[in-house]
Amino acid sequence: MSLIVQKFGGTSVGNTDKIKAVAERVLKYKQQGHQMVVVLSAMSGVTDQLTGYAKAVQKVPALREMDMLLSTGEQVTISLFTMALKEVGYDAISLLGDQVSITTDEMHTRARIKKIDTELIRKHLDEGKIVTVAGFQGVTVDGDITTLGRGGSDTTAVALAAALKADACEIFTDVNGVYTTDPNICKAARKIDRISYDEMLELASLGAKVLDIRSVGFAKRYKVPLHVRSTFTETEGTWVVEEEKIMESMLVSGVTYNKKEARITIKNVPDQPGIAAKIFLPISDAGIVVDMIIQNTTTGDMTDMTFTVIKSDYDRAMVLLEKLVKEIGAECVTGSEDIAKISIVGVGMRNHSGIASTMFHILSKEGINILMISTSEIKVSCIVEEKYTELAVRALHEAFALDKANLPIEEKEPVPSNEE
Ligand code: ADP
Ligand code: ASP
Ligand code: MG
Numbered sequence: 188m189s190l191i192v193q194k195f196g197g198t199s200v201g202n203t204d205k206i207k208a209v210a211e212r213v214l215k216y217k218q219q220g221h222q223m224v225v226v227l228s229a230m231s232g233v234t235d236q237l238t239g240y241a242k243a244v245q246k247v248p249a250l251r252e253m254d255m256l257l258s259t260g261e262q263v264t265i266s267l268f269t270m271a272l273k274e275v276g277y278d279a280i281s282l283l284g285d286q287v288s289i290t291t292d293e294m295h296t297r298a299r300i301k302k303i304d305t306e307l308i309r310k311h312l313d314e315g316k317i318v319t320v321a322g323f324q325g326v327t328v329d330g331d332i333t334t335l336g337r338g339g340s341d342t343t344a345v346a347l348a349a350a351l352k353a354d355a356c357e358i359f360t361d362v363n364g365v366y367t368t369d370p371n372i373c374k375a376a377r378k379i380d381r382i383s384y385d386e387m388l389e390l391a392s393l394g395a396k397v398l399d400i401r402s403v404g405f406a407k408r409y410k411v412p413l414h415v416r417s418t419f420t421e422t423e424g425t426w427v428v429e430e431e432k433i434m435e436s437m438l439v440s441g442v443t444y445n446k447k448e449a450r451i452t453i454k455n456v457p458d459q460p461g462i463a464a465k466i467f468l469p470i471s472d473a474g475i476v477v478d479m480i481i482q483n484t485t486t487g488d489m490t491d492m493t494f495t496v497i498k499s500d501y502d503r504a505m506v507l508l509e510k511l512v513k514e515i516g517a518e519c520v521t522g523s524e525d526i527a528k529i530s531i532v533g534v535g536m537r538n539h540s541g542i543a544s545t546m547f548h549i550l551s552k553e554g555i556n557i558l559m560i561s562t563s564e565i566k567v568s569c570i571v572e573e574k575y576t577e578l579a580v581r582a583l584h585e586a587f588a589l590d591k592a593n594l595p596i597e598e599k600e601p602v603p604s605n606e607e
Pocket of ligand 3: 196
């Protein structure tokens with residue numbers, strides 16, 4: 188008998204018929220004798236709808252209240268799912284994050300899991316029940332409800348699998364697995380059979396929303412075997428595993444896009460020591476995560492500072508910066524939400540030159556202007572206007588021949604590292 192944690196995303200439980208179909212699928216595993224813990228998301232669109240309600244009432248919604256609101260989405264699906272199981276005669280119970288208890292820090296709307304009690308879940312499993320847990324939510328030590336950030340149900344599932352020492356964690360979604368790029372915007376995208384935790388971390392952090400990045404972090408740390416697969420087919424999906432278990436080694440393994448960031452520019456900032464700290468300290472104190480930063484020296488002793496933040500933090504960041512601009516003697520702050528970050532990812536890039544320049548060349552051939560660039564040893568990212576997202580992804584996918592399976596890394600002399 189194995190213990191399996193299965194997570195079903197919003198589209199998999201998008202209406203009551205789908206919820207009943209998921210219940211049937213889970214029952215098949217239960218009937219094979221497995222102990223089943225099921226984590227569910229809110230019905231598709233519900234978290235967005237709740238966010239819309241909040242913004243209609245308060246321009247920058249209070250974060251604690253936002254969690255109170257957003258956590259209701261998952262409560263609906265777990266209760267309905269449990270009813271569906273009971274309707275066909277199976278014993279099941281639904282549990283909220285605080286009932287489990289999934290303890291998090293106090294960082295509302297992006298809380299981190301600190302501890303999970305498995306006692307109650309184990310008790311119900313031992314009584315033969317299917318246990319259903321609300322994804323995406325937890326509770327602080329003071330009893331306040333928290334949420335884990337968008338896509339956070341994946342993290343609930345993997346963290347539960349780690350805490351319960353489950354035999355596997357399966358993430359059921361609306362595509363057949365992890366692809367070389369989003370199969371919904373590029374028909375040539377190819378399903379990857381096995382991918383390393385590190386590459387998956389990079390893909391997830393750069394926008395491949397098929398897995399929440401924190402779920403991959405948990406899977407890596409606790410060596411949770413992770414299987415991403417479709418709710419609607421029986422097809423084998425993608426296994427996320429340790430690097431040594433991967434046979435295929437690609438120069439570039441994926442192309443990602445992220446439309447969730449916004450660009451902010453502070454114009455004519457006095458170019459003095461300590462100015463970056465004066466800007467970014469209050470931002471980080473407010474829990475706003477900054478991604479790319481560019482500082483260009485303009486005329487004389489003034490400079491422009493451009494950086495990106497998550498779109499959901501954009502309004503809060505602008506309110507904060509408009510005050511700050513006056514304090515530091517800068518001219519003004521402007522911003523744009525119509526941007527996208529396009530990235531290419533691959534561990535094979537470590538020892539190869541020319542990947543970034545190929546990317547720039549392909550984008551320029553398509554007439555796409557690059558607004559910002561950042562690189563690391565296994566990725567290159569460019570910020571472009573949002574309207575070019577699909578065009579950029581398809582052109583790069585084709586240029587790096589990602590539709591071809593098992594394309595080995597071309598044998599080249601490794602590029603000497605500067606540190607050596
Ligand atoms: P769920 O609601 O099941 O959590 P998500 O919408 O969060 O599903 O994630 C699945 C979606 O991720 C797919 O429909 C697909 O459009 C998108 N996606 C983006 N990049 C990738 C990728 N590299 N491989 C597979 N899916 C991807
Ligand atoms: N319902 C939440 C969201 O839409 C969590 C999740 O689906 O993973 O982001
Ligand atoms: Mg998701």
